[in-house]
Amino acid sequence: MTHTHKQILVVLPHPDDEAFGASGSLAIHVYNGAKVTYACLTLGQMGRNMGVPPFANRVTLPAIRLEELKASCKAIGIEDLRLLGFHDKMIEFEEPQLLDGKISELIQELRPSLIITFYPGYSVHPDHDATGAAVVRVVAAMPKEERPIVQCMAFAKNTVEDIGRPDTIVDVRGFLKNKIDSIRAHRSQFQAPELMGKNKLSDKELEDRFGMERFWTYRFND
Amino acid sequence: MELINKSDIQARIDALRNQDLYIHLEMTNGAYAAHFDSNKHPASIVITNTKVRFGHGAISGEGPYRIGLKMELGWIYTEGLTHYEEQDTERLIMAGHDGQGKLVVALQLSKQPF
Numbered sequence A: 001m002t003h004t005h006k007q008i009l010v011v012l013p014h015p016d017d018e019a020f021g022a023s024g025s026l027a028i029h030v031y032n033g034a035k036v037t038y039a040c041l042t043l044g045q046m047g048r049n050m051g052v053p054p055f056a057n058r059v060t061l062p063a064i065r066l067e068e069l070k071a072s073c074k075a076i077g078i079e080d081l082r083l084l085g086f087h088d089k090m091i092e093f094e095e096p097q098l099l100d101g102k103i104s105e106l107i108q109e110l111r112p113s114l115i116i117t118f119y120p121g122y123s124v125h126p127d128h129d130a131t132g133a134a135v136v137r138v139v140a141a142m143p144k145e146e147r148p149i150v151q152c153m154a155f156a157k158n159t160v161e162d163i164g165r166p167d168t169i170v171d172v173r174g175f176l177k178n179k180i181d182s183i184r185a186h187r188s189q190f191q192a193p194e195l196m197g198k199n200k201l202s203d204k205e206l207e208d209r210f211g212m213e214r215f216w217t218y219r220f221n222d
Numbered sequence B: 001m002e003l004i005n006k007s008d009i010q011a012r013i014d015a016l017r018n019q020d021l022y023i024h025l026e027m028t029n030g031a032y033a034a035h036f037d038s039n040k041h042p043a044s045i046v047i048t049n050t051k052v053r054f055g056h057g058a059i060s061g062e063g064p065y066r067i068g069l070k071m072e073l074g075w076i077y078t079e080g081l082t083h084y085e086e087q088d089t090e091r092l093i094m095a096g097h098d099g100q101g102k103l104v105v106a107l108q109l110s111k112q113p114f
Helices: A017-031 A061-076 A096-110 A126-140 A159-163 A173-185 A203-210 B006-015
Strands: A007-012 A035-040 A080-083 A114-118 A149-153 A168-171 A212-217 B021-028 B044-052 B054-060 B065-071 B075-081 B092-097 B103-110
Touching: A007 A017, A007 A096, A007 A126, A017 A035, A017 A061, A017 A114, A017 A168, A017 A173, A017 A212, A035 A061, A035 A096, A061 A080, A061 A173, A096 A126, A114 A126, A126 A149, A173 A203, B006 B054, B006 B065, B006 B092, B021 B075, B075 B103
Parallel strands: A007 A035, A007 A114, A035 A080, A114 A149
Antiparallel strands: A149 A212, A168 A212, B021 B044, B021 B103, B054 B065, B065 B075, B075 B092, B092 B103
């Protein structure tokens, strides 16, 4: 990572969106002295994973996922968690002014030099795409010289074909403990037995599977 | 039924904002789902002729389409819509049909009960 950032803003729709794709990089930023604010748009209240056997229900799931999210933030070193109060699965239908306004307020308040979000159109879940699209709209409307860098996660099948390879690849092998703890924190959502204490993977296997994180820097047209 | 025209649907959603409407919302994977494929878990829902009112709504996707209607305290959501009744200008009748033409999902709104 070439930049050192003082303030980073993470904008993602669901508790656990940070875990696989960004938790290691965020732990590195925190280690390097950055203050990280995580704006999580929803409580993931429409999630279908309820634990195996199910320990959550539709009523209890949001509170359970909030606690999981707090534990994940702690594992990463994120001290400023903002809950934006939108409803899971509905981000794409929200009035753009409402969504953009909340994100814009955060940018004005925090003046981040880096924003991490999803790449609009290449992030599979409609909430991911709509969240990234809102961030891009808000940042594009800022004067060019005031814009933070926007780094996006993407995992649609046609990503590399359409927008090329990720320009930022972060080696997080030195921060795997933070990352695995972040993933494990979301215990209602991820039941991967190799992460949950059964069939433990060797350090080498963990590094191969989780050691690199990939980001595409969003390029604005002007 | 015609294939969904996204901008036409959006205009019809906008015209139905802020008024009492009757909804018919349905989803099913068919009563024979488990008979034909034991891996399938048959499930369905129907809400019919219940009053709703929404202040904002949108259609999204590139087809099949998704619709979200924002009410005072909650949401109505439908995924998988493919067709609508273009000729019916009083009511908004939409459905999603699978590869065999069977109805999988329906979302209908009307000022009068169905």
